[in-house]
Amino acid sequence: MSLQVPSRAKGGATPSTKAVILVGGPARGTRFRPLSLDVPKPLFDVAGHPILEHCLNAVAKVPDIKEVFIIGYYEESVFRDFIRDAARNYPNFSIKYLREYQALGTAGGLYHFRDAILKGRPDRFFVINADVCCSFPLTEMLKLFDDRDAEAVILGTRVNDDAATNFGCIVSDAHNKRVLHYVEKPESHISNLINCGVYLFSTECIFPAVKSAIKRRTERPRLVSYPSTEALDSSFFDQDDAEKSEVIRLEQDILSDLADSRQFFVLETKDFWRQIKTAGSAVPANALYLQKAFQSGSEEISKPSANILPPVYIHPTARVDPTAKLGPNVSIGANVTIGPGVRVKEAIVLEDAEIKHDSCVMYAIVGWSSKIGAWARVEGTPTPVASHNTTIIKNGVKVQSITILGKDCGVRDEVRVQNCVCLPNKELKRDVTNEVIM
Numbered sequence: 001m002s003l004q005v006p007s008r009a010k011g012g013a014t015p016s017t018k019a020v021i022l023v024g025g026p027a028r029g030t031r032f033r034p035l036s037l038d039v040p041k042p043l044f045d046v047a048g049h050p051i052l053e054h055c056l057n058a059v060a061k062v063p064d065i066k067e068v069f070i071i072g073y074y075e076e077s078v079f080r081d082f083i084r085d086a087a088r089n090y091p092n093f094s095i096k097y098l099r100e101y102q103a104l105g106t107a108g109g110l111y112h113f114r115d116a117i118l119k120g121r122p123d124r125f126f127v128i129n130a131d132v133c134c135s136f137p138l139t140e141m142l143k144l145f146d147d148r149d150a151e152a153v154i155l156g157t158r159v160n161d162d163a164a165t166n167f168g169c170i171v172s173d174a175h176n177k178r179v180l181h182y183v184e185k186p187e188s189h190i191s192n193l194i195n196c197g198v199y200l201f202s203t204e205c206i207f208p209a210v211k212s213a214i215k216r217r218t219e220r221p222r223l224v225s226y227p228s229t230e231a232l233d234s235s236f237f238d239q240d241d242a243e244k245s246e247v248i249r250l251e252q253d254i255l256s257d258l259a260d261s262r263q264f265f266v267l268e269t270k271d272f273w274r275q276i277k278t279a280g281s282a283v284p285a286n287a288l289y290l291q292k293a294f295q296s297g298s299e300e301i302s303k304p305s306a307n308i309l310p311p312v313y314i315h316p317t318a319r320v321d322p323t324a325k326l327g328p329n330v331s332i333g334a335n336v337t338i339g340p341g342v343r344v345k346e347a348i349v350l351e352d353a354e355i356k357h358d359s360c361v362m363y364a365i366v367g368w369s370s371k372i373g374a375w376a377r378v379e380g381t382p383t384p385v386a387s388h389n390t391t392i393i394k395n396g397v398k399v400q401s402i403t404i405l406g407k408d409c410g411v412r413d414e415v416r417v418q419n420c421v422c423l424p425n426k427e428l429k430r431d432v433t434n435e436v437i438m
């Protein structure tokens, strides 16, 4: 493959922009179990829509974008129906799934498909990690890019100091927003401005940067990508050298170099941002997207009433008894049945589930076709609003703050399920607390 890099549109021509959404593959998203056992994470519904659709909605707000690539290593069939439907809903751009033959890493996939991305000579393209939930201020990123004649713009957000080292950390010039230093998951605190997983790259800059990283790695294989003790273990490296050597990651292998040598800027968002990593993290993501839809007056959000505490999304085919009280931050999927006197709060109830009368579901996800009996309680524990963590310590043990029932689970009448993760097809006949039920 040749590296045809267009020269930047200058002198009045509108620069052209594409978008890439990175979805990973079946080997990733393991922290999203048990939900990813039945639905690939990018297609899981939060606030009534697949995670991937929230990314497409953001892209659709940038009129300039005419082509979107979804890059991952799931089989083609996984996204076929989604893309067919999306083509109808987003007529202003084409959507194509590009499948990596194996996991190539967040930069390796971009490089592998560079000819497709560079076709038509776009000046720049967005890269969006599918597993983030935010308001995707893509237009502001474009503006910063143009104003500063940037080669790369990264979206950043502030987190609590003690959480920062779990993310990629950005040191920037407060005045001109230039990225001075980038370290992925540093060992000690360097900044609380972190990488949101949304980028805008000039085509002129990013592909040569990835090419240099590949070259460096070829020359010094053990020092790039795997600087851990794992990489220094020769049995690890020999074992599947060929496979691992093709993995190139933006976060570890590219961004710190861009900070050293390039016109690299950060747009700091003050709006919401969360990662969707664990299955439990779908609950805060659901809440954030519902709040955004409610604030923007979306028709999809149920009208507030004595029994609807906004925001609440109810699929048109769901049957909710008028005496059930729902909200805030609740999504009810297709064909769900909710009986009289039920209380649902901070929860996602997935397609075909049933909750019988006088039960209570809070801080929880109820899996597809699961059945909750009468007077039962399925509940998690609230976490602080600013927390990026979905685990809590209870009696000295780390447990999930969100209770999750996988597909086709049953909870008998009067049973209480608290801070548990329940794999698909389990029947809970007695009270359970702080357990993983396999």
Ligand code: GTP
Pocket (backbone or CB within 6 Å): 022, 023, 024, 025, 028, 071, 072, 073, 100, 102, 103, 104, 105, 106, 109, 129, 130, 131, 132, 197, 251, 277
């Ligand atoms: P941490 O966030 O560091 O815990 O790692 P992670 O593996 O959970 O996520 P990572 O930052 O590696 O992935 C960011 C996004 O890129 C997610 O949407 C992943 O699905 C996606 N992704 C990760 N690896 C690959 C890959 O090899 N190919 C493609 N196409 N996407 C990937």
